[in-house]
Amino acid sequence: MSTFAIDNIGLLVTNDPELGEGPLGVLRDVSLVLDGDRVAAVAGAGAQADARLDAGGRCVIPGFVDSHTHLVFAGDRAEEFAARMAGAPYAAGGIRSTVTATRAASIGELTALARSRRREALRAGITHVEVKSGYALDVDGERRLCEVAAGLTGDVTFLGGHLVAPEYQDRPDDYVALVCGEMLAACAPSARWIDVFCERGAFDADQSRTILTAGRGAGLGLRVHANQLGEGPGVQLAVELGAASADHCTHLSDADVEALAGSGTVATLLPATDFCTRQPYPDARRLLDAGATIALATNCNPGSSYTTAIGFCIALGVRELRMTAEEALQAATLGGAQALWRDDLGRLTPGSRADAAVLSAPSYTHIVYRPGVPLVAATIRAGQLEWLDPEGGLV
Numbered sequence: 001m002s003t004f005a006i007d008n009i010g011l012l013v014t015n016d017p018e019l020g021e022g023p024l025g026v027l028r029d030v031s032l033v034l035d036g037d038r039v040a041a042v043a044g045a046g047a048q049a050d051a052r053l054d055a056g057g058r059c060v061i062p063g064f065v066d067s068h069t070h071l072v073f074a075g076d077r078a079e080e081f082a083a084r085m086a087g088a089p090y091a092a093g094g095i096r097s098t099v100t101a102t103r104a105a106s107i108g109e110l111t112a113l114a115r116s117r118r119r120e121a122l123r124a125g126i127t128h129v130e131v132k133s134g135y136a137l138d139v140d141g142e143r144r145l146c147e148v149a150a151g152l153t154g155d156v157t158f159l160g161g162h163l164v165a166p167e168y169q170d171r172p173d174d175y176v177a178l179v180c181g182e183m184l185a186a187c188a189p190s191a192r193w194i195d196v197f198c199e200r201g202a203f204d205a206d207q208s209r210t211i212l213t214a215g216r217g218a219g220l221g222l223r224v225h226a227n228q229l230g231e232g233p234g235v236q237l238a239v240e241l242g243a244a245s246a247d248h249c250t251h252l253s254d255a256d257v258e259a260l261a262g263s264g265t266v267a268t269l270l271p272a273t274d275f276c277t278r279q280p281y282p283d284a285r286r287l288l289d290a291g292a293t294i295a296l297a298t299n300c301n302p303g304s305s306y307t308t309a310i311g312f313c314i315a316l317g318v319r320e321l322r323m324t325a326e327e328a329l330q331a332a333t334l335g336g337a338q339a340l341w342r343d344d345l346g347r348l349t350p351g352s353r354a355d356a357a358v359l360s361a362p363s364y365t366h367i368v369y370r371p372g373v374p375l376v377a378a379t380i381r382a383g384q385l386e387w388l389d390p391e392g393g394l395v
Contacts, residue, residue: 003051005043014027069121223245239265267282296336360393
């Protein structure tokens, strides 16, 4: 294997406090040596390597791990967004318009659209994504979405339980049976996870339990859309069933916070969604102080968070969710990895996957200090240079 070194790093975030300063394990004036798709070593200047990239004193961080996305869809909902900004309330039912457009799209169209969004995410420094289905709501369509998603990531989530399909509107239990039977069988070969939207207007606690239990029986890990629109059973169900993550967590009771803090279920917060829907923001400080593990993700989707700007989510985490810059950065890297049960991502330590982002800044605090500014000068994924800003000044 060939080796590749990122030299002249002014500030390196390793996410391992045993390697460097503070909880982020910060090191200064070092090189990062990559061997194939893995981190080989953190070394001093002049480390031997077959190829090199001069960071020019910039900050290097682990690649972002976006643990909640819906990248495979057709159409858009710009008019719905504009209406919401004018005062219309957000509700789960808007998903149906995306279902119509997605069902009508060819697999070639869906693949091209999803790959374009994935490339956009790479430019934002996102080196790993989870991708959900959920915009077809029929057997063949959901299978297609999972197969397209599998071309983007190994973390595919089957989300047939996104909403009751239009043709089953008056027969929701029949739709749940379809999701747990023929649809699950068609999608499981391409998926690692199963998810359900446990929310009013989508699936109640009993229906959600049925879907998740069926997925677990098929060998899939569990994820839950929980407590987005109000307090509800989603978080408690996620913890009870040992789900990897409960996502949204906007409205939490004291019992919900206690349950998350006492479990291995990661609270995945999606602040760009709350920004785009004018919903209240989740209280990350409350969760962190209780001892819960937090991830930050984009929730890139056409209806409530059409963005791949993970840096914007980090800035919201600090400004609106009451996190520190260090907590927010770690939540978008190591926290995302933990939400996907991945111990090889979200860190830059020997043996981890060689995923890194070189920032056009001397420190990660600039992500918050300069909100909305594209600060990623280069993205390295599995040891390969996937994105290089032509104006970033890197050589």
